[in-house]
Amino acid sequence: MALLDIVLFPDARLREPCDPVTEVTDQIRQQLRDMAETMYDAPGIGLAAPQVGLRSRLIVVDVGSDDEPESPRRLYQLVNPEITASEGQVDSEEGCLSIPTIRETVQRFERISVAALDEQGQPITIDADGLLAICLQHEIDHLNGILFIDYLSKLKQQLIKSKLKKLAQR
Numbered sequence: 001m002a003l004l005d006i007v008l009f010p011d012a013r014l015r016e017p018c019d020p021v022t023e024v025t026d027q028i029r030q031q032l033r034d035m036a037e038t039m040y041d042a043p044g045i046g047l048a049a050p051q052v053g054l055r056s057r058l059i060v061v062d063v064g065s066d067d068e069p070e071s072p073r074r075l076y077q078l079v080n081p082e083i084t085a086s087e088g089q090v091d092s093e094e095g096c097l098s099i100p101t102i103r104e105t106v107q108r109f110e111r112i113s114v115a116a117l118d119e120q121g122q123p124i125t126i127d128a129d130g131l132l133a134i135c136l137q138h139e140i141d142h143l144n145g146i147l148f149i150d151y152l153s154k155l156k157q158q159l160i161k162s163k164l165k166k167l168a169q170r
């Protein structure tokens with residue numbers, strides 16, 4: 001297992017659309033395990049391949065919470081995830097491991113269905129709502145080079161860029 005370096009905004013690798021995986025090999029399974037380890041270490045509730053410099057359509061998600069012992073931890077390691085259905089709209093306050101210190105509210109679908117392959121290469125369908133639905137949308141966006149701040153006004157995006165620039169100069 002290995003901890004991977006997290007790519008930070010405005011790195012151009014976060015803007016590259018990722019390539020579909022043609023076969024779920026041992027190498028892909030290792031990449032998924034390393035991504036999960038990196039997500040738990042951060043800590044985060046999701047992570048997408050471009051955030052660790054990989055160009056394949058891979059995400060990991062675990063929205064289980066230590067604060068809520070009732071909530072079971074479930075790690076999803078997904079290959080080629082796609083939203084196949086969506087319903088409703090919700091406001092979602094989000095952060096991103098690639099854009100530290102920034103939290104903003106964006107609009108997301110309330111409920112989604114996602115089709116993907118699991119780490120064994122088996123087809124899986126996830127019907128999600130709540131935080132799982134939001135996190136899946138955030139991670140699938142990463143695979144298409146989309147960041148949550150893209151949904152904000154141009155003015156807000158400018159303010160975020162200058163805040164991050166100042167932080168980087170410190």
Ligand code: K1U
Binds near residue numbers: 043044045098138
């Ligand atoms: O993809 C990422 O950058 C990970 C990101 C996912 C996400 C967060 C919030 C809404 C949608 C998607 C994070 O995990 S940021 C860290 C975070 O939210 C968190 C960390 C520890 C405990 C609980 C939440």
Ligand code: ZN
Binds near residue numbers: 095096097098138
């Ligand atoms: Zn993110």
